[in-house]
Amino acid sequence: MTAINEFIDNEVKNADVVLFMKGTPAFPQCGFSGQVVQILDYLGVEYKGINVLADDDLRHGIKEYSNWPTIPQLYVKGEFVGGCDIIREMFQAEELQGHLADKGIAFKGAA
Template identity: 60%
Template sequence: MSEAMTDPAHDFIAKTIQDHQVVLFMKGVPEQPRCGFSAVVVQILDHLGVDFVGVDVLQDDSLREGIKSFTDWPTIPQLYVKGEFVGGADIVREMFQTGELKPFMAEQGVLEA
């Protein structure tokens, strides 16, 4: 049986990252992360003052699997800025620690410089 050309989870992901400037696909919600890696990224974004939308991938199995195949990235959380995949927890934390994340967000126009 062949898979349909459109994947509802991928369609949802594409629309979400198109509709919002900064999206974090995560386990849990920003107010109550359900994994340590998601919590770290939420803390970093909050610390920088970046306004973002958190999407709980645990609410739907197809979304949890879909986000991994959407970017070909095996782990969650996943951060998108202006429709572009930035990275997961390790990349975001590293960018924050090296001081790259704040200027990157400012350049993208999602953070007051």
């Protein structure tokens, strides 16, 4: 396992919710990352945002790690959930909320 894969693996396993994104939660640098941030913030989910633009190795490494070609990428409890389109669709269908609840992740409106 390469150093960047170890870093990603460590981040994914040590935080309940991790968003690999372009920019930061406070200042997303692409619309897709911004949409996922808005959804997570709307739900009040505590998450760690990791800026892939800060490191080329990370930007390429995360795509290999997940075998997913685009950023952002959301991980919950060590599991890849999806990118922007998937997260948005899951949120609109309330599947994301169900997934978070199933994983024991606190969010606004959780029963």
